[in-house]
Amino acid sequence: MTDTTTRRYTRERTDEETEAEEESTAEEHAVCPECGGNLATDTEHGETVCEDCGLVVEEDEIDPGPEWRAFDSREKDEKSRVGAPTTNMMHDKGLSTNIGWQDKDAYGNTLSSRQREKMQRLRTWNERFRTRDSKERNLKQALGEIDRMASALGLPENVRETASVIYRRALEEDLLPGRSIEGVATASLYAAARKAGTPRSLDELTKVSRVDKDEIARTYRYIVRQLNLEIQPADPESYVPRFTSDLGLSEEVERRARQLLDNAKQQGVHSGKSPVGLAAAAVYAASLLTNEKVTQSEVSEVANISEVTIRNRYHELLEAEENAVGL
């Protein structure tokens, strides 16, 4: 299997992205704290992102603070930013234009019939543009969310791409009504991570998402079914590198753990059991076999699995190992 930690993903740029990059001419000469790549300012999203690994360094660079200097607390209240507060409840954060329905002018006088007709036409067109845009904006927001969560979880660029594709498909197939953008975005990311062989558990997703676990799971099942995504159960081995590195264990342990898992797989011991549990148990067992002992509780900590499960699995793994030697 390819080592996911060292692989460099070549990035396929969508039209939108290339466009956005051309726009941001002012390139800062800072480097990414994570991979040392170039940082680019994406003015459209108000973010500073790494070109190589996609890490979002800064988000929401709009200054929400007071607009002018204030000299005492009374003035501070008065001089805070002007305008309606933004809200996430609307796709455009409530910043788009709305034309009132009363046919009155700014002074409350009724309009002439000619003016009324004009306003009616304007309303119609305004509405048309707004809704035509709404899908685009919906998409933008969702993609922003996906990006945010992906970098919080340390997922590579290609996973984001996949997640975006899944989300776009969901949008096109009208799977959104009745479901939150957040939820679908999270579910897309979850699916993408699994597809890419760098799975993250539902719990991990829940930590970075604004949506609760049940909804993510429900939405995930739904879009998988509707879009006929074929996602096989996560391979336990895909968790191994993460666990070993979180625990500061050597390559040797990682290799050993994989070996144990391979064995178990061949004997079909693993079916029906949680992949995370298997992986955790394999790491624990491997750490014993290589004299780099870690405690069960440490493993259970990084794997988010109970010690009991680790115990059960690792007995099974060792049994499988013995049987394999006998063959």
Add this chain to the structure above:
DNA sequence: ATGGTTTTTACTGCGTC
């Protein structure tokens, strides 16, 4: 909803440092 399976929780006993 239901039943079967897996995981978690909580508790207990044992050996070691």
Add this chain to the structure above:
DNA sequence: GACGCGGTAAAAACCAT
């Protein structure tokens, strides 16, 4: 005595039906 570990029973979560 605290800690790591093993085991157990009952509760909870999960999944397919």
